[in-house]
Amino acid sequence: MDITNVSSIEESLINDKLNRTEADFDQIDARVKEIINDVKNFGDEALKKFTEKFDGAQLTTLKVSQAEIDAAYESIDEEFINVLQEAKQNIIDFHQAQLEKSWLNYKNDGIILGQKVTPLDRIGVYVPGGKAAYPSTVLMTVLPAVVAGVNEIALVSPPDKDGNVHPYVLAAAKIAGVQEIYRVGGAQAIAALAYGTETIRPVDKIVGPGNIYVARAKKYVFGTVDIDMIAGPSEVCIIADEKQNPVFIAADLLSQAEHDEMAASILVTNSTELATAVQKEVENQLAKLERKDIARQSIDQYGQIFVVDTLDEAFNVANIIAPEHLELLVADPFANLSKVKHAGAIFLGPYAPEPLGDYFAGPNHTLPTSGTARFSSPLGTYDFLKRSSVIFYNQEELEKVKNQVVHFANEEGLGAHANSIQVRFNCEV
Amino acid sequence: MDITNVSSIEESLINDKLNRTEADFDQIDARVKEIINDVKNFGDEALKKFTEKFDGAQLTTLKVSQAEIDAAYESIDEEFINVLQEAKQNIIDFHQAQLEKSWLNYKNDGIILGQKVTPLDRIGVYVPGGKAAYPSTVLMTVLPAVVAGVNEIALVSPPDKDGNVHPYVLAAAKIAGVQEIYRVGGAQAIAALAYGTETIRPVDKIVGPGNIYVARAKKYVFGTVDIDMIAGPSEVCIIADEKQNPVFIAADLLSQAEHDEMAASILVTNSTELATAVQKEVENQLAKLERKDIARQSIDQYGQIFVVDTLDEAFNVANIIAPEHLELLVADPFANLSKVKHAGAIFLGPYAPEPLGDYFAGPNHTLPTSGTARFSSPLGTYDFLKRSSVIFYNQEELEKVKNQVVHFANEEGLGAHANSIQVRFNCEV
Numbered sequence: 001m002d003i004t005n006v007s008s009i010e011e012s013l014i015n016d017k018l019n020r021t022e023a024d025f026d027q028i029d030a031r032v033k034e035i036i037n038d039v040k041n042f043g044d045e046a047l048k049k050f051t052e053k054f055d056g057a058q059l060t061t062l063k064v065s066q067a068e069i070d071a072a073y074e075s076i077d078e079e080f081i082n083v084l085q086e087a088k089q090n091i092i093d094f095h096q097a098q099l100e101k102s103w104l105n106y107k108n109d110g111i112i113l114g115q116k117v118t119p120l121d122r123i124g125v126y127v128p129g130g131k132a133a134y135p136s137t138v139l140m141t142v143l144p145a146v147v148a149g150v151n152e153i154a155l156v157s158p159p160d161k162d163g164n165v166h167p168y169v170l171a172a173a174k175i176a177g178v179q180e181i182y183r184v185g186g187a188q189a190i191a192a193l194a195y196g197t198e199t200i201r202p203v204d205k206i207v208g209p210g211n212i213y214v215a216r217a218k219k220y221v222f223g224t225v226d227i228d229m230i231a232g233p234s235e236v237c238i239i240a241d242e243k244q245n246p247v248f249i250a251a252d253l254l255s256q257a258e259h260d261e262m263a264a265s266i267l268v269t270n271s272t273e274l275a276t277a278v279q280k281e282v283e284n285q286l287a288k289l290e291r292k293d294i295a296r297q298s299i300d301q302y303g304q305i306f307v308v309d310t311l312d313e314a315f316n317v318a319n320i321i322a323p324e325h326l327e328l329l330v331a332d333p334f335a336n337l338s339k340v341k342h343a344g345a346i347f348l349g350p351y352a353p354e355p356l357g358d359y360f361a362g363p364n365h366t367l368p369t370s371g372t373a374r375f376s377s378p379l380g381t382y383d384f385l386k387r388s389s390v391i392f393y394n395q396e397e398l399e400k401v402k403n404q405v406v407h408f409a410n411e412e413g414l415g416a417h418a419n420s421i422q423v424r425f426n427c428e429v
Numbered sequence: 430m431d432i433t434n435v436s437s438i439e440e441s442l443i444n445d446k447l448n449r450t451e452a453d454f455d456q457i458d459a460r461v462k463e464i465i466n467d468v469k470n471f472g473d474e475a476l477k478k479f480t481e482k483f484d485g486a487q488l489t490t491l492k493v494s495q496a497e498i499d500a501a502y503e504s505i506d507e508e509f510i511n512v513l514q515e516a517k518q519n520i521i522d523f524h525q526a527q528l529e530k531s532w533l534n535y536k537n538d539g540i541i542l543g544q545k546v547t548p549l550d551r552i553g554v555y556v557p558g559g560k561a562a563y564p565s566t567v568l569m570t571v572l573p574a575v576v577a578g579v580n581e582i583a584l585v586s587p588p589d590k591d592g593n594v595h596p597y598v599l600a601a602a603k604i605a606g607v608q609e610i611y612r613v614g615g616a617q618a619i620a621a622l623a624y625g626t627e628t629i630r631p632v633d634k635i636v637g638p639g640n641i642y643v644a645r646a647k648k649y650v651f652g653t654v655d656i657d658m659i660a661g662p663s664e665v666c667i668i669a670d671e672k673q674n675p676v677f678i679a680a681d682l683l684s685q686a687e688h689d690e691m692a693a694s695i696l697v698t699n700s701t702e703l704a705t706a707v708q709k710e711v712e713n714q715l716a717k718l719e720r721k722d723i724a725r726q727s728i729d730q731y732g733q734i735f736v737v738d739t740l741d742e743a744f745n746v747a748n749i750i751a752p753e754h755l756e757l758l759v760a761d762p763f764a765n766l767s768k769v770k771h772a773g774a775i776f777l778g779p780y781a782p783e784p785l786g787d788y789f790a791g792p793n794h795t796l797p798t799s800g801t802a803r804f805s806s807p808l809g810t811y812d813f814l815k816r817s818s819v820i821f822y823n824q825e826e827l828e829k830v831k832n833q834v835v836h837f838a839n840e841e842g843l844g845a846h847a848n849s850i851q852v853r854f855n856c857e858v
Contacts, residue, residue, distance in 0.1 A: 105523075134841055232653075344817060362542055420684040
């Protein structure tokens with residue numbers, strides 16, 4: 001893990017170190033478009049064809065039966081069910097605090113302006129399949145929609161060779177309250193959710209993580225439906241002062257690094273001693289990890305320790321990185337919160353490690369990655385709500401401003417707009 | 430203008446009537462990608478090349494000087510300046526009501542969860558050029574960002590053949606408080622805002638309407654930066670009972686129709702008499718409009734009158750359409766507001782015609798079009814704010830849940846995640 005002294009805050013230096021460059025997706029996009037068009041044209045038949053091709057499963061039915069869901073749930077040990085239930089309650093509690101109310105402002109008797117907040121009708125959730133199953137993904141993507149009041153939630157997840165969706169995914173879906181589950185993944189699943197097939201009715205928004213085909217398919221269908229975000233490799237940035245425990249820091253960096261080879265683990269500190277201690281401790285802990293091959297590649301390629309002169313500079317560096325996860329291991333982290341401009345989730349103090357947020361505390365673990373925290377937010381209840389403006393004027397109030405509106409319309413050359421005001425006061429058309 | 434009786438609510442019938450089909454943008458996308466790559470590779474030089482090619486202007490400077498902005502402002506008659514100032518105040522008032530606060534929930538001494546709300550650093554606003562200039566677009570796109578607290582706002586707008594940005598755009602920009610303006614439009618302007626050039630520093634989000642090249646370029650750069658929405662043709666849907674004035678309704682339908690040939694103007698009513706009267710009145714008024722050629726094409730292609738049995742059915746039809754603008758010309762529109770599920774902006778009663786909202790009332794006129802109100806909101810202050818989750822646990826509280834988090838991490842096969850909890854309680858790595 002490299003240690004770099006950052007004496008002057010150079011945005012380009014930091015971005016170079018993180019290897020943040022935009023890839024070219026032309027070939028993947030061409031393939032994704034073919035898959036999407038096939039699903040548009042051939043519906044279920046195309047879904048089954050691609051599932052055989054990519055997942056090696058010959059499907060008879062796309063929809064997972066309630067009996068299958070129940071059986072999956074029954075197969076899980078009770079202790080883990082309890083953990084999932086506890087996590088569910090924490091996630092619901094946090095996301096309820098994000099609910100928005102409709103409002104009306106009564107300017108006077110004749111002017112009322114407001115905003116009506118309405119949940120989306122129907123959404124789709126993508127849950128990756130493969131060897132590892134992520135029940136946490138199910139809870140984190142489904143529950144905000146449940147809290148928002150979305151009526152219909154369709155979950156898709158690629159099956160194994162026998163056509164089965166992972167029992168952890170099914171069990172978590174049952175716990176979250178999802179009844180509509182389809183055994184299909186990849187770009188084909190995104191196409192089905194966006195355009196519909198005989199079996200799968202189209203949704204209004206698609207959320208959830210996936211591989212690069214899923215991500216590019218989501219970008220392709222964006223506009224026809226809404227999407228949450230286009231997720232890239234994830235990262236953690238830890239700001240630590242000289243008093244922090246290098247063992248904690250190394251463990252937290254490695255918890256990010258084990259995700260995948262592209263994950264970035266970054267420490268920013270004002271202490272050279274801590275930097276050296278963490279560098280050594282990362283090596284110690286890494287050797288003992290089950291997923292050490294992945295973590296090793298991640299640490300070697302994207303692991304970075306930046307040493308700065310002052311903690312204020314550390315915050316500047318973190319704001320340039322705009323990390324998905326930011327840990328503040330400093331004295332009085334609450335007082336320093338105002339220095340954080342860009343981060344997906346902020347973990348305060350030595351006893352709020354990132355995995356606590358990944359699984360359990362309640363805030364969402366679906367976060368803006370790769371610097372997109374500059375402009376995006378965690379997945380939240382607000383993702384499943386939309387707003388409509390509300391405008392009421394009575395005759396008297398419209399009359400007071402009619403000349404202004406007509407003037408404005410005429411300046412823009414839109415005579416019918418002016419006319420719509422004028423006819424209400426008996427002007428000639 | 431066709432009258433159709435809709436006795437049973439058939440989503441497919443309504444969508445067929447509105448000709449809502451997805452176009453293929455392959456050729457445009459290929460051209461857009463070339464332009465974007467050219468700007469990425471050659472920066473300002475490419476911007477000047479494309480401006481000469483598409484706008485016929487040979488530019489010496491890209492940035493509009495303060496002297497030009499001031500001169501444009503001075504050239505506007507004082508009465509219109511006053512109208513713009515009044516509109517500005519109304520827009521600011523409404524968008525201030527959309528501001529979101531950061532919050533912290535103190536679950537107990539040891540668990541504090543919250544959400545930090547931060548404005549975006551730097552945004553770009555696209556304002557179309559051409560013969561018609563839309564100062565209303567400037568106010569509606571810039572002011573929500575100003576209210577949100579965005580520090581840097583870069584505005585781009587294509588120049589005329591002499592290299593000048595329309596004086597109305599410059600004057601409105603000055604009124605809205607924008608100082609950074611570039612004379613460049615099209616896909617090349619979007620590329621400059623997303624990736625930066627020698628003169629234009631990249632932004633975090635791009636908002637504002639534009640032609641199909643601008644829209645596709647925005648979709649292309651989405652992910653690198655955020656965008657507001659991909660706008661399609663606009664529409665108005667009017668729900669009216671038998672007591673409403675056909676003159677008002679025809680004028681409002683035509684105010685939408687004059688926008689462009691693709692605009693859709695739709696009346697849904699429970700009265701055959703009103704339907705016939707509006708049909709006739711549209712013809713009367715249309716003949717006298719300045720922009721009658723555009724309005725004629727729009728009405729003939731996309732104008733629709735749906736006659737339903739009951740007003741409740743009218744709301745069902747409107748929810749299927751999910752219109753950009755929805756006028757409720759019914760007795761007691763407030764009591765009926767709960768029936769509206771999908772609409773960009775809702776105009777209540779006979780004295781809140783759509784143009785009042787386009788220019789003056791305060792709510793944004795940048796609205797989700799073509800049915801995307803099913804999942805999107807008007808442009809608002811929230812578009813320029815983002816959220817970060819905040820998580821604090823103390824040692825005691827983490828200890829209480831450590832087994833659950835470790836269990837969850839191990840079930841997902843992520844040992845380093847479990848380790849990050851365990852090292853904090855002196856377990857062996």
